[in-house]
Amino acid sequence: MSNPVELRNTVKIYDLGGGVKINALRGIDLTIKKGESVSIMGPSGCGKTTLLNMIGGLDHPTDGQVIVDGIDITHMSEKKLAQIRREKIGFIFQFFNLVPMLSALENVQLPMIFAGKLSDVEIKDKAVELLRLVGLEQRMYHRPTQMSGGEQQRVAIARALANEPSIILADEPTGNVDRETGWKILRLIQNLNEILEQTYVIITHDPHIAKTSEKIFYMVDGQIYEAPPRSATTPSSHVLAEERRQLMLAELRWLKTSLVSLEKRKAKLNPESYAQVKMGYAKQLERLKEMIQEDHGKRRSI
Amino acid sequence: MFKTIRFAFTMARRSIGRRKFRSALTILGVIIGIAAIVSLMTLGYGMRYQVETTLNEMLGAGIIISSIEGSIDIPEHVHEFVSQVPGVNASVPIVMTWVYLGDQPTMVVGIDPTEVAGLYHVTYEDGRGLESGGDDAILFASATANNLGIHVDDKVTISTGLGGTGFGGTFKVVGIIRSLGTEQMNIGCFITLEAAQEMLDKEDYVSAIMVRLDDPSQGEQVEAALKNMFPDAQVIRQEEIMSQIGQIMDIIDGVLIGLGSISLGVGALGIMNTIMMSVHERRREIGMLKAVGAERRHILFIFLSEAFLISFIGGVFGCIFGLFGVSIAQWFITFLKINITIPLIISPYILGIGLTAAISVGIVAGFFPSWTAANIRPVEALRYE
Ligand SMILES: Nc1ncnc2c1ncn2[C@@H]1O[C@H](COP(=O)(O)OP(=O)(O)OP(=O)(O)O)[C@@H](O)[C@H]1O
Ligand SMILES: [Mg+2]
Numbered sequence: 001m002s003n004p005v006e007l008r009n010t011v012k013i014y015d016l017g018g019g020v021k022i023n024a025l026r027g028i029d030l031t032i033k034k035g036e037s038v039s040i041m042g043p044s045g046c047g048k049t050t051l052l053n054m055i056g057g058l059d060h061p062t063d064g065q066v067i068v069d070g071i072d073i074t075h076m077s078e079k080k081l082a083q084i085r086r087e088k089i090g091f092i093f094q095f096f097n098l099v100p101m102l103s104a105l106e107n108v109q110l111p112m113i114f115a116g117k118l119s120d121v122e123i124k125d126k127a128v129e130l131l132r133l134v135g136l137e138q139r140m141y142h143r144p145t146q147m148s149g150g151e152q153q154r155v156a157i158a159r160a161l162a163n164e165p166s167i168i169l170a171d172e173p174t175g176n177v178d179r180e181t182g183w184k185i186l187r188l189i190q191n192l193n194e195i196l197e198q199t200y201v202i203i204t205h206d207p208h209i210a211k212t213s214e215k216i217f218y219m220v221d222g223q224i225y226e227a228p229p230r231s232a233t234t235p236s237s238h239v240l241a242e243e244r245r246q247l248m249l250a251e252l253r254w255l256k257t258s259l260v261s262l263e264k265r266k267a268k269l270n271p272e273s274y275a276q277v278k279m280g281y282a283k284q285l286e287r288l289k290e291m292i293q294e295d296h297g298k299r300r301s302i
Numbered sequence: 303m304f305k306t307i308r309f310a311f312t313m314a315r316r317s318i319g320r321r322k323f324r325s326a327l328t329i330l331g332v333i334i335g336i337a338a339i340v341s342l343m344t345l346g347y348g349m350r351y352q353v354e355t356t357l358n359e360m361l362g363a364g365i366i367i368s369s370i371e372g373s374i375d376i377p378e379h380v381h382e383f384v385s386q387v388p389g390v391n392a393s394v395p396i397v398m399t400w401v402y403l404g405d406q407p408t409m410v411v412g413i414d415p416t417e418v419a420g421l422y423h424v425t426y427e428d429g430r431g432l433e434s435g436g437d438d439a440i441l442f443a444s445a446t447a448n449n450l451g452i453h454v455d456d457k458v459t460i461s462t463g464l465g466g467t468g469f470g471g472t473f474k475v476v477g478i479i480r481s482l483g484t485e486q487m488n489i490g491c492f493i494t495l496e497a498a499q500e501m502l503d504k505e506d507y508v509s510a511i512m513v514r515l516d517d518p519s520q521g522e523q524v525e526a527a528l529k530n531m532f533p534d535a536q537v538i539r540q541e542e543i544m545s546q547i548g549q550i551m552d553i554i555d556g557v558l559i560g561l562g563s564i565s566l567g568v569g570a571l572g573i574m575n576t577i578m579m580s581v582h583e584r585r586r587e588i589g590m591l592k593a594v595g596a597e598r599r600h601i602l603f604i605f606l607s608e609a610f611l612i613s614f615i616g617g618v619f620g621c622i623f624g625l626f627g628v629s630i631a632q633w634f635i636t637f638l639k640i641n642i643t644i645p646l647i648i649s650p651y652i653l654g655i656g657l658t659a660a661i662s663v664g665i666v667a668g669f670f671p672s673w674t675a676a677n678i679r680p681v682e683a684l685r686y687e
Pocket of ligand 2: 049050
């Protein structure tokens with residue numbers, strides 16, 4: 001039996017033009033089994049959303065393969081991808097999940113309307129059932145603006161389930177609500193996962209939430225690990241020191257340019273204020289040099 | 303397909319409802335454009351109708367042979383030759399001249415009483431018609447009669463000069479007929495041919511010979527024959543006049559439609575702008591719709607139906623306001639005391655053009671932004687900044 005998600009050496013490079021390229025995914029190999037609930041963690045910009053886009057057929061990879069439910073979607077046409085998205089995948093996003101002009105009920109109906117397989121009555125009945133499932137049968141006719149963030153998120157979950165997809169992808173589903181609500185949403189997802197045997201992939205920044213899933217993947221700079229890599233868990237000392245060094249170097253450059261421009265203006269300034277300013281710069285420079293040397297010494301000793 | 307379109311219309315309706323003010327302004331743009339087109343076309347149509355009926359009623363013949371510059375110098379017996387020309391059914395000599403009734407100018411036609419009915423569409427509102435030998439009788443058109451307060455059995459004096467100077471005579475009103483022509487161009491009164499000739503001291507001369515044809519399609523041959531016979535006279539075929547007038551009216555129509563189209567063009571830009579803004583504001587919504595399974599066509603239809611609804615509403619109200627516009631123009635003309643009557647003729651054809659123009663302009667203008675929307679990539683949905 002085929003796995004719901006299979007990535008083979010998947011690469012995504014964003015070409016920003018002018019020779020600037022961002023390696024968002026650097027060859028990801030990932031297999032997610034049926035019924036598994038998986039969390040993906042990692043620092044901002046490491047490529048989590050990009051990965052989810054690949055799995056969900058929202059974007060084409062630059063290289064490698066993406067296989068969903070045994071179907072290779074790597075080079076699929078727009079139209080076919082749309083079909084895969086609505087039949088095999090349910091999305092839950094962090095923000096802006098719902099169409100503001102439509103009621104909760106209508107929002108849940110969307111994937112079924114696009115699929116165009118059920119009759120109006122069936123679509124409506126099913127949407128009502130789904131809203132009942134997430135405990136929102138009272139709010140069917142409310143617009144998103146009339147609902148809390150948590151309620152909106154529950155509507156999004158109901159919508160994600162509409163076409164009975166085999167995979168549910170959630171990009172920080174609890175990122176926009178308070179902790180308490182976040183937990184409620186998560187318990188809902190877990191219960192549904194158990195009952196409906198769907199596969200869940202959840203991106204989260206919250207380690208507590210991640211721990212509730214069966215597997216946790218960590219991403220760093222476009223690569224994925226099953227165990228927390230050192231740099232992901234304890235990034236501080238090394239990264240911070242590097243940041244500090246960069247800052248000091250920049251400051252050094254700035255001081256140098258200031259000194260050069262001061263010399264240029266020397267003729268126009270009165271000698272007294274010139275001497276004063278130059279003194280100030282000299283002191284700063286001295287201090288900075290000391291700090292850099294100190295930093296250098298520390299680095300050696302590590 | 304039906305469900306896709308129905309869904310698209312639901313979205314479009316909500317979108318328009320959500321951005322009421324902007325939508326209203328856009329619709330207003332379309333209304334102005336369509337109202338301009340409909341009112342100008344209706345005015346043009348009314349004018350054409352007016353001119354054509356006037357000419358039809360006043361010319362009353364297939365071909366007219368007239369002396370040049372309106373003088374009265376065609377020998378009356380000429381009409382006997384004209385009658386001989388093949389294709390001619392009848393030829394009627396008439397005298398036609400401007401006269402004053404006190405200080406009011408009006409057109410008088412002198413004609414053999416037995417020929418009146420054959421030449422003009424005469425209906426009597428009061429009294430009776432002219433009779434042969436009844437040379438002191440005069441027939442008035444109701445408009446002129448009402449204007450001057452003339453009734454049957456009144457005695458009136460007409461003269462070629464102002465204030466009773468020049469030639470003239472006194473007549474007894476025997477009947478009032480429905481007016482022929484328009485207010486500006488009409489025949490004010492009829493007298494017998496003899497009376498006219500006598501009054502003007504032009505015995506045996508007439509100003510025109512009206513020719514009725516056996517078959518209207520033979521007009522050109524008959525015209526050519528008559529021109530051959532009377533090289534010095536002016537031979538005019540009614541159809542020719544009508545087609546010349548028709549050409550002029552076509553040009554007027556063209557100019558009017560052109561003017562209307564400019565304002566409709568502005569309306570089209572409004573639609574384009576509105577849909578473009580709507581697409582721009584809803585990029586993330588579009589991406590999200592695609593993420594949950596919408597295809598290009600779903601998105602395309604959502605925005606096309608918005609353009610359609612805006613232009614349809616604009617078109618319907620544009621037609622209504624266009625007709626109002628004609629009434630306002632009519633009122634304005636009367637207000638300015640300009641002596642023109644343009645009837646308001648509601649033509650379903652023009653309304654159809656108005657509505658079709660609105661909808662097609664809306665769809666064309668809305669297509670580019672809708673297509674842009676349809677091609678927004680779904681990753682937009684997951685990007686937030
Ligand atoms: N459409 C895009 N065009 C260009 N660069 C992009 C695009 N999307 C993402 N990136 C870049 O790719 C890298 C990975 O982005 P991604 O959104 O996947 O990160 P993330 O792990 O989801 O971050 P976060 O936790 O902040 O959501 C980032 O450097 C980002 O700037
Ligand atoms: Mg992200």
